[in-house]
Amino acid sequence: xxxxxxxxxxxxxxxxxxxxxxxxxxxxxxxxxxxxxxxxxxxxxxxxxxxxxxxxxxxxxxxxxxxxxxxxxxxxxxxxxxxxxxxxxxxxxxxxxxxxxxxxxxxxxxxxxxxxxxxxxxxxxxxxxxxxxxxxxxxxxxxxxxxxxxxxxxxxxxxxxxxxxxxxxxxxxxxxxxxxxxxxxxxxxxxxxxxxxxxxxxxxxxxxxxxxxxxxxxxxxxxxxxxxxxxxxxxxxxxxxxxxxxxxxxxxxxxxxxxxxxxxxxxxxxxxxxxxxxxxxxxxxxxxxxxxx
Amino acid sequence: xxxxxxxxxxxxxxxxxxxxxxxxxxxxxxxxxxxxxxxxxxxxxxxxxxxxxxxxxxxxxxxxxxxxxxxxxxxxxxxxxxxxxxxxxxxxxxxxxxxxxxxxxxxxxxxxxxxxxxxxxxxxxxxxxxxxxxxxxxxxxxxxxxxxxxxxxxxxxxxxxxxxxxxxxxxxxxxxxxxxxxxxxxxxxxxxxxxxxxxxxxxxxxxxxxxxxxxxxxxxxxxxxxxxxxxxxxxxxxxxxxxxxxxxxxxxxxxxxxxxxxxxxxxxxxxxxxxxxxxxxxxxxxxxxxxxxxxxxxx
Numbered sequence: 001x002x003x004x005x006x007x008x009x010x011x012x013x014x015x016x017x018x019x020x021x022x023x024x025x026x027x028x029x030x031x032x033x034x035x036x037x038x039x040x041x042x043x044x045x046x047x048x049x050x051x052x053x054x055x056x057x058x059x060x061x062x063x064x065x066x067x068x069x070x071x072x073x074x075x076x077x078x079x080x081x082x083x084x085x086x087x088x089x090x091x092x093x094x095x096x097x098x099x100x101x102x103x104x105x106x107x108x109x110x111x112x113x114x115x116x117x118x119x120x121x122x123x124x125x126x127x128x129x130x131x132x133x134x135x136x137x138x139x140x141x142x143x144x145x146x147x148x149x150x151x152x153x154x155x156x157x158x159x160x161x162x163x164x165x166x167x168x169x170x171x172x173x174x175x176x177x178x179x180x181x182x183x184x185x186x187x188x189x190x191x192x193x194x195x196x197x198x199x200x201x202x203x204x205x206x207x208x209x210x211x212x213x214x215x216x217x218x219x220x221x222x223x224x225x226x227x228x229x230x231x232x233x234x235x236x237x238x239x240x241x242x243x244x245x246x247x248x249x250x251x252x253x254x255x256x257x258x259x260x261x262x263x264x265x266x267x268x269x270x271x272x273x274x275x276x277x278x279x280x281x282x283x284x285x286x287x288x289x290x291x292x293x
Numbered sequence: 294x295x296x297x298x299x300x301x302x303x304x305x306x307x308x309x310x311x312x313x314x315x316x317x318x319x320x321x322x323x324x325x326x327x328x329x330x331x332x333x334x335x336x337x338x339x340x341x342x343x344x345x346x347x348x349x350x351x352x353x354x355x356x357x358x359x360x361x362x363x364x365x366x367x368x369x370x371x372x373x374x375x376x377x378x379x380x381x382x383x384x385x386x387x388x389x390x391x392x393x394x395x396x397x398x399x400x401x402x403x404x405x406x407x408x409x410x411x412x413x414x415x416x417x418x419x420x421x422x423x424x425x426x427x428x429x430x431x432x433x434x435x436x437x438x439x440x441x442x443x444x445x446x447x448x449x450x451x452x453x454x455x456x457x458x459x460x461x462x463x464x465x466x467x468x469x470x471x472x473x474x475x476x477x478x479x480x481x482x483x484x485x486x487x488x489x490x491x492x493x494x495x496x497x498x499x500x501x502x503x504x505x506x507x508x509x510x511x512x513x514x515x516x517x518x519x520x521x522x523x524x525x526x527x528x529x530x531x532x533x534x535x536x537x538x539x540x541x542x543x544x545x546x547x548x549x550x551x552x553x554x555x556x557x558x559x560x561x562x563x564x565x566x567x568x569x570x571x572x573x574x575x576x577x578x579x580x581x582x583x584x585x586x587x588x589x590x591x592x
Binding site: 207241242250268 | 357483
């Protein structure tokens with residue numbers, strides 16, 4: 001398996017995508033899995049969630065978006081498959097059974113009136129079983145065979161990053177061709193602002209000048225309100241004006257008591273500007289490399 | 294002090310620096326690299342108590358120089374400051390000389406509250422006449438054979454400031470390329486300036502600095518000025534000039550953009566940043582409108 005990944009925001013996933021999503025908090029899950037579920041339910045896709053969870057607790061539906069799963073369950077557009085039924089044999093995770101269940105569900109959805117099919121499951125529990133890692137790897141290969149050729153189905157495999165070793169994460173990640181992340185909070189074709197969770201912060205892409213100070217201020221306010229260190233990844237930011245740097249300095253100063261604002265992956269040009277105008281002006285703003293301290 | 298040979302330079306510099314070292318002052322010598330060796334040798338052990346800085350780097354552009362002095366002062370809280378400075382400017386154009394003259398004048402005002410003694414040295418043989426003329430207008434005392442005495446030619450900083458700004462900017466040449474700026478979205482402006490700058494061999498970091506400076510000036514014109522806002526750019530000898538005009542009459546207070554802003558307030562951060570980034574910034578404003586002209590060397 002090679003190491004090539006396509007990175008996509010969840011809103012831009014395509015049929016045939018068998019995507020990897022490792023999370024480290026509920027907020028992150030709500031952003032990504034929630035958007036995946038909502039996107040399906042609101043556009044007439046069949047949505048299948050393999051989980052033991054109560055439908056009312058599915059991420060990103062009721063809490064902020066007031067989507068009641070019951071109505072979708074009644075029409076069959078939303079289906080909850082408990083792992084015990086879909087992928088356990090005598091209490092042990094059975095990759096063949098899960099793949100067979102999935103193929104069955106996909107085949108049935110073909111005959112229903114749905115535009116497409118979305119499947120997601122949190123595989124963390126399976127990895128944690130005895131020889132779970134290898135079984136999940138088998139399962140992923142089977143899922144890939146079922147999903148990748150499809151012109152209607154897409155899937156997200158969720159893993160709780162905090163429950164896995166680095167080696168496990170690397171091995172599992174490599175069975176996917178697509179890495180899925182949160183949709184941008186803002187995207188007007190010139191500037192994209194996307195929440196990031198590991199490390200916590202924002203990814204800025206494109207050009208940031210006076211025309212977008214207001215949206216940037218709002219995003220910065222929201223992300224710094226939670227406290228702790230905040231990383232602004234500026235790798236793909238081609239331009240930032242002095243006004244936006246000034247806003248960063250202000251935010252960094254306000255949060256100085258409870259965290260640091262760190263600029264990650266700044267280009268040499270941007271680093272020079274920050275150091276030149278910031279040596280004295282922005283003492284709270286740090287230049288970093290994306291690593292959490 | 295105007296001098297005319299290394300001997301006279303050392304005769305003046307040595308007692309000035311030694312006195313500061315002996316008094317436990319924070320002593321700084323900003324001098325050309327070529328002079329550093331002989332001055333260090335002449336000072337002997339006392340040289341260890343003197344901070345030496347290369348004038349060529351220190352005097353790169355006025356706000357950077359002011360910021361550097363501010364940092365030195367902040368790094369020595371409570372100490373009396375003693376500075377020996379020999380800028381050794383190689384400034385060519387009239388506009389650059391005018392801006393350095395303004396700088397020399399501003400520091401009298403900006404650091405008036407600082408307990409400091411500053412001795413500026415100019416080599417009578419190599420310093421241009423225009424520079425010397427400025428020096429005489431901006432130093433309250435001159436050191437002669439009999440020691441320091443009041444300089445009758447000294448002018449109040451606000452007078453020098455007005456003199457510099459009284460010089461009109463050269464007219465925009467007919468071949469200048471022009472772009473109206475009609476909104477705060479400045480991507481197109483950056484593309485316009487970037488294309489011309491690259492045509493003139495300005496690339497990478499200097500281009501980036503120019504685009505940040507241009508964007509800032511245009512943003513201010515849009516937010517605080519009056520329409521029409523126009524950007525013009527042209528090549529002038531070895532320089533690229535970017536000129537942003539608007540129809541408003543801006544009446545700035547104090548010393549706009551020359552002094553480092555208070556980091557807790559950060560008012561005036563924008564224009565100060567522009568002056569830090571761009572080698573020459575000229576501001577002219579009046580009832581007919583406001584113009585800010587940026588000039589970078591195309592190397």
